[in-house]
Amino acid sequence: MEWLKQADTTGEKFLLMFVAIALFVLVMGVILFVVDRISRPPKWVLVLGFMGPALIGLAFGLVYPALTTVKASFYDANGETFVGADNYVTAFTEDSFQQVLGNTLAWTLLVPILSTVIGLVYAVLVDRTRVEKFAKTLMFMPMAISMVGASIIWKFMYEYKAVIEGLAPERQPAQIGLLNQVLIWLGLEPQQFLLNGPWNNLFLMIVMIWIQSGFAMTILSAAIKAIPDDTMEAARLDGAGGMRLFTSITIPSVRPALVVVLTTIAMSTLKVFDIVRTMTGGNFGTGVIANEFYTQSFKQANYGLGSALAVILFIFVVPLIVYNVFQMRKSEEMR
Amino acid sequence: MSTITESAASPATPEPSNFEKLDMRADKARVTLGSRVASVVAIVIAVLWTIPTLGLFITSFRPEADIKKSGWWTWFTNFNTTIDNYVEVLTGSRFELSTFFVNSIVITLPAVIIPITLALLAAYAFAWIDFKGRNILFVAVFALQVVPIQVTLIPLLTQYVKWGLAGSFWTVWLSHSIFALPLAIFLLHNFMKEIPRELVEAARVDGAGHVKIFFQVLMPLLVPAIASFAIFQFLWVWNDLLVALTFAGGDQNVAPLTVRVAELAGTRGQAWYLLSAGAFVSMVVPVIVFLALQRYFVRGLLAGSVKG
Numbered sequence: 001m002e003w004l005k006q007a008d009t010t011g012e013k014f015l016l017m018f019v020a021i022a023l024f025v026l027v028m029g030v031i032l033f034v035v036d037r038i039s040r041p042p043k044w045v046l047v048l049g050f051m052g053p054a055l056i057g058l059a060f061g062l063v064y065p066a067l068t069t070v071k072a073s074f075y076d077a078n079g080e081t082f083v084g085a086d087n088y089v090t091a092f093t094e095d096s097f098q099q100v101l102g103n104t105l106a107w108t109l110l111v112p113i114l115s116t117v118i119g120l121v122y123a124v125l126v127d128r129t130r131v132e133k134f135a136k137t138l139m140f141m142p143m144a145i146s147m148v149g150a151s152i153i154w155k156f157m158y159e160y161k162a163v164i165e166g167l168a169p170e171r172q173p174a175q176i177g178l179l180n181q182v183l184i185w186l187g188l189e190p191q192q193f194l195l196n197g198p199w200n201n202l203f204l205m206i207v208m209i210w211i212q213s214g215f216a217m218t219i220l221s222a223a224i225k226a227i228p229d230d231t232m233e234a235a236r237l238d239g240a241g242g243m244r245l246f247t248s249i250t251i252p253s254v255r256p257a258l259v260v261v262l263t264t265i266a267m268s269t270l271k272v273f274d275i276v277r278t279m280t281g282g283n284f285g286t287g288v289i290a291n292e293f294y295t296q297s298f299k300q301a302n303y304g305l306g307s308a309l310a311v312i313l314f315i316f317v318v319p320l321i322v323y324n325v326f327q328m329r330k331s332e333e334m335r
Numbered sequence: 336m337s338t339i340t341e342s343a344a345s346p347a348t349p350e351p352s353n354f355e356k357l358d359m360r361a362d363k364a365r366v367t368l369g370s371r372v373a374s375v376v377a378i379v380i381a382v383l384w385t386i387p388t389l390g391l392f393i394t395s396f397r398p399e400a401d402i403k404k405s406g407w408w409t410w411f412t413n414f415n416t417t418i419d420n421y422v423e424v425l426t427g428s429r430f431e432l433s434t435f436f437v438n439s440i441v442i443t444l445p446a447v448i449i450p451i452t453l454a455l456l457a458a459y460a461f462a463w464i465d466f467k468g469r470n471i472l473f474v475a476v477f478a479l480q481v482v483p484i485q486v487t488l489i490p491l492l493t494q495y496v497k498w499g500l501a502g503s504f505w506t507v508w509l510s511h512s513i514f515a516l517p518l519a520i521f522l523l524h525n526f527m528k529e530i531p532r533e534l535v536e537a538a539r540v541d542g543a544g545h546v547k548i549f550f551q552v553l554m555p556l557l558v559p560a561i562a563s564f565a566i567f568q569f570l571w572v573w574n575d576l577l578v579a580l581t582f583a584g585g586d587q588n589v590a591p592l593t594v595r596v597a598e599l600a601g602t603r604g605q606a607w608y609l610l611s612a613g614a615f616v617s618m619v620v621p622v623i624v625f626l627a628l629q630r631y632f633v634r635g636l637l638a639g640s641v642k643g
Contacts, residue, residue, distance in 0.1 A: 005503050008588055010437050016504060017441045024449055028456070036546040043466050046545055050460035054453040054516055061513030062479050065487035065494075072489065118380065125377040135377065137629070139384050144625035145618045146574030148593045152600055152614040153387045156394065156607060176406045176607070178390055210384065215636065222637050242373075271483055274576045278597045293485050298581065303489055310485040321481050 028053070066314075073307035077300075087308035100287040103201055107208070107272065107288055108316075112265040115209045116258065119216025124250060127224055136221065140214040147211065147274035154207045155279055158193035197285040204286055207275050212268065216261045223257035224250060256327060263324040270316055289313050395420055395611035402607050420612035430609065432595065432616050439573060439591040439620075441504060442583075446511035446572045447565055453512065454519030455561070459549050461520070462527040463535060473524070479517040487514075488581050495582065504589055506582045511572050519564055522635075526560035527553060563635030566628050573621050592617040 007016040035041060035049035076083050091097045119139075126135040142150055159177030175181045180190040193203045227250065235249050251258075273290040276282050282291045289309055297306030393407045398417045401410075410416075424432045460466075461473050491510060495501045530553060538552045576593045583589035596613045603609055625632060 005500070005505075006588070007441075007504065010434075013437055013441045013504070013588075017444060020445050020504070020508060021448060024445070024452070028452060032456075032546050036544055043464070046464055047460050047466050050464065050545070050549075051457035054457035054520065057453065057509075057513045058476065058479060058516055061491065061510065062482050062487055062517070065490035066482050068490035069486045122377065122380050125373050125380075129377075135381055137626075138381050140629075141388070141622070141625070142384070144570060144621045146576070146593050146621070148574070148576055148597045148600070149614045149618045152596065152610055153391045155600065155604075156391050156611070157387050159607075174405050176402065178386070178406065178408065181406050181408070210387070213384070218633055218636055222633075271485070274593075274597070277576070278600050281601065290485060294577070294580075297489055307489065310483065310488075313483050314481070314486050317483055318481055 069307045069310055072303055073311045075304050075307075077302040077304050079303050083304065087304045088312070090305060091308050091312060096287075097292070099285055100289060100292045103286065104270065104288045104290075104316075106201060107205055107269050108266050110202075111205050111208045111212060111269045112262045114205075115212035115265050116216045116220075116261050118209065118213045119218075119261070120220050120254075120258070122213070123217045123221035123224055124246060127221065136217065139217050142211045143214045147207075147272075148278050150207055150211055151275050151278035154203075154210070155194070158203060160190055160192045160194075163190055194280055194286075195284050200280065200284055201286055204275055204279055207279070208269060208272055212265045216265065219257055219261050220254055223254040227253045259327045260324060263320050263327070267317055267320050267324075270313060270320075289316075391611050391614060394607060395615050397608075399608040402611075420608045421616070424609055424612045424616060430595075430599070430613070432592065432613055434587065435590060435592045435595040436616065438583075438589055439593075439617075442507050442511075442579070442589075442591050443569060443572045445504075445508045446515075447568045449508065450512040450515035450519050450568060451523075451561060451565060454516055454523050454564075455554075455557070456549070457516075457520050458523035458527050459545075459553065461524050463548070463553075464545065476517055477521050480521070484514050484578065488577075492581060502583060502586045502589060504583075507579060507589065510578055510582055511575070514578070515568055515571070519568070522564055523557070523560060526557060530556055559631065559634070562628065562631045566624065566632050567635050569624060570621050570632075 004016065004019070007013040031049050031053070035046060038045065041049075072079050073087055074082060074084060076086075092101070122135075122139055126132050129135070145153075157177055157179050159175070160180055161173045161175050161177075163172055169184075175184060175190055177193075179193065183190055194200050231249060231253070232245065235245055240248065271290050272288060273294060276286055276288050276291040277294070280286045282288070282295060287295075289312060293306055293309040293313065296302045296309060300306075390407045393410050394402055396416050396418065397407065397410055398415055398419065401413075401415050405413075424430045425436075426433065457476075461469060461476075491506075492501065495506045500506050534552055534556075535548055538548045543551070573591075574593060575591075576597055579591050579594050580597075583591070584594055596610075596617050599606075599610055599613055
């Protein structure tokens, strides 16, 4: 039965997968069968049958670990000695961590704003054109691929071949990254986009913007389509031009959607990990909280500090999500 | 405000065809924004969004020597094409992406099926069984969406090690399933609430129990909602790096494609013939799923199905 834990061959893995699914179906089937068989079951049996498994999972996998982490954030690296708020003091005062916090802040401000602006402009521009569907798919596509894949795509865009001193420009090694080639075509020096701070942060953010704009575009496009034709028509009869129409009809009409998009992207951006990890590993001054959490917890084995960073992340996310829910409630009431 | 009511009250004109509407819209744009500028901006954005992917895609089909010597844009004048890179990453003994491809599939299927099933049942109870404390419990489950998974990773890993399960598929399945639950329950509950009460009541009058109502009345109506969430969960799990790295990171027999490709980017950062092909091997399944089921995906997005 060793393969139940350690599946090594492809056959074993698929077998294990089917066994797992079958086991799950069997357990759930038995639970429901029992619930169904009892005539006039007491309510608590019913409720437990339907949502017991989910609740146990949530308690075990989310509630309990979250509480443990909060506790661990007040202990030292091994989780043995109580250190009070020391980990938090470290996270907020040490230079390297201050940079991490600063970067995270820059990410959370710039990425949502730029993605939303680009998504909105694009949504307006392609709205009701003949190629709308195709045009939208183009921008939307990055949402389907992994952040790891996106990071590699962009790393290749930023690729830099060292310039050799004292060699004529035409004999320099060819740049294979498109951006550096563009710089050369423009008569400029090739750059190490991912190494030179603080701009390298911006080049990492571009990857996230590239991914998230499609999301912003989809939500905002739906909101734009929901604006009644009459409203547009009336404004136009009043003599409003394209720009005017955009600022005084389109934007106010999609305001609730804008808020949702901004906060949602801000939340995903706060937790961004894959991009930084794949492209720079958090080196060269590009660390963000989510990546630093991983480094501290699993590379440095500093559980206390890692936990504190996770809790800080949690604290940053809460106001965003609360605001988001509040806005959604409001827009639902308006409907 | 007055103009809006005026135009709404104006006598109904025959509905213009879609094509005419399109024309009208285009006319107006021409007058106002200058459709040239608008089109140019739109095309520039579209190109900017496509070129990075295209560049790596072309690169993945160029011979190793060419990739090192010249940019992918020179391929348009020198069509030197090969599938060697793909053969190498899929079967080469040092990379064996095919193994990780299998791992990705084995991880993803249960991690989609299990949470959706659990969430459907729980959502049913929240929507159609009256019990004390239902609202408070629902708000609590909803609020759990706030918890970033980072907060849970170390304690979970400790627990898995204690059970002797660390580094097996079980931990990855379990973790993904649990992390998906709050959002899944919330969304599916919303969809279930939209089903007319009369349908459920009628079945109840006919003597159907909750289990029967769930399977025979609700499930058939929920297929689109399930599809929407399934696509999300699928893309989320297939593309995930953090959970996989934490619970299956070290083990070649469990780690999915994302872990392997990210590792390649770290250790073989300059080997673009491998990285380009590897990246596309990891992308092909989600892109196909996405293109085939885009409609459901957009539907899910608009229902507020957003995860981070």
